[in-house]
Amino acid sequence: MLPLPDTLRPTAERLFGDRLELAERYTDLLAEQGPERGLIGPREVERLWERHVVNCALLTDAVEEGTSTLADIGSGAGLPGVVIAIARPELSVTLIETMQRRTTWLEEVDAELGLGLEVVRSRAEELHGRRTFEVVTARAVAALDKLARWSLPLVADGGSLLALKGGSAAEEIEAAQKTLRKLGGVDPRIDRYGVGEVEVPTTVVQVRRRVEATKKGEVRG
Template identity: 30%
Template structure:
């Protein structure tokens, strides 16, 4: 766990390997966020004195929490809001394409301005509801407190393959959401401890899809008549 802004910056340098140029970009992101937060409520004002811990590190830790090697390929950040974790991932991994999706125009306008100011040619901002987003497959899908797990899977499973890695910061209810997930979801989700909140967890893993429950009922009926 990190308990200071300087500790968060040291973690980014030591663990993620952020060089001086990357740290300058992240510092610019924090400045842009603070300025824009006076115009629209991007994040809680109470978190701004701890912006490196609560938003930068909280996003960057997704690169290290999985128990496996992070897959190459495009990253989809759903309900990205102020750009967390999407903008941070795009800064830390400039060779990876990152799609940031939000349904609020004020937010996407801010994201486009921020991406331009940060020189992020690898960040694509999309103004869309998840339900209306064009279907394509992604290597990594993230969503930071965007929707309950069951609903999130139902509206976004079409962007996933069995090899897609899901990284979902979920707060204190992470384990409960995994345990409450309908049994017909075929998944390998587990919960990792957040580095920024001792009470919070991050759901990580893969989803193969849903069992065809209707087909299962027919199969059971046939077996019962045999």
Template identity: 50%
Template sequence: MTERSEDPEAEEQDGLGLGPAPEAARKVFGESLPDVERYAELLADVGVRRGLIGPREVPRLWERHLLNCVVLSEAVPEGVTVCDVGSGAGLPGIPLALVRPDLKITLLEPLLRRTTFLQEVVELLGLDHVTVMRGRAEEVLGTLPPVHVVTARAVAPLERLAGWGVPLLRPYGEMVAIKGDTAEDEVRTARDALHKLGVVETTVEQIGEGVVDPLSTVVRARVGESPGGVRFAAKRAKAAKVARAGSRSPRAGRRRR
């Protein structure tokens, strides 16, 4: 029998610690589990100290965060390019990368302290198929090649999130966002905005059977031939033109004749 601490404050702190990986994590992460455990430890330590995750989230890291994110793998096709918008501490991008080496993933995040953490994690875990990019979604149009899939979790209401993520998609690509109980309501509210952005089909699905309970809710928004609509198509074309002009300019430091 485990003895109870006589110090209530110490007992409370013990309760905020990171627990061992549950059986579901061993099942879904498989051979990647040691790397996932290292990532979880970083979140529980460095992530908390840098303000990337709240200390009271640490005991719930496995069930509420890591497992809730990794089941997104069910919704992402094989061998595609992915942009994780507003990646934050790497959720869902890092768990997805750890089980899907077939994907090419960009973790897009505007805040320096977060991109610094993400780069450290990518290098520590040797995730060669993952790139960290600092910036906002609207700032990287024309710089980041259009992707097959945009992922996101707890970034913004669907209407705003779509305005950031959908223009990053290539034709017939898809945005897959982890949402909660409000998913259906958000889809109804955002319907007109989604249509203007070129979304041709939107569904709400439950994923993670046998891994998470309750199941994770995702909104899937598939675009047609012109992701982002006319306004963003023009912006992408302008950005691409600027990029091409820059590539044709003389190299810096070239000696004048």
């Protein structure tokens, strides 16, 4: 087992509540199988809780109450999609991943933990015009300009793209301005979650999808 560090326990208990045991089981599965299945590097095992699981769980602070559908693109090992599904069981979570070995892992995790996930083996672009979600998340997938091209068409009108980013977040927003406007992305901003709780807060770029007018003078939303 990979124990939850005492320094992170209060935050983990806040985020996962009575589902903390599920988060612990998921983390153990990832620690045991992740390196050999090419999901994480061997050096990541010791810092799974701090760098990955709690980091991703803090993203749920950005998901508004009342949200019902969420898609995670490039889910890989389930970061952040599986973590979000554990922390927010009221959400209908869809994991979008292109690689067969990763979708197989995600399906096994879903069966083991009973999360009720939808796992879709597909490129995000292949779902344009076919699926939309209130929230779309991504972590370590691509720079914001490219990520927006893949993900914003999947965001429902009035919904949000939530991208976990690092120190280059402001520069990525600046570089993506033209693409965001073209795709209906508005009000890009940077938020940090876990300030005062964890050593390295989670940095999230949020972009809203513009609500389109249905009739002249009428706005859908």
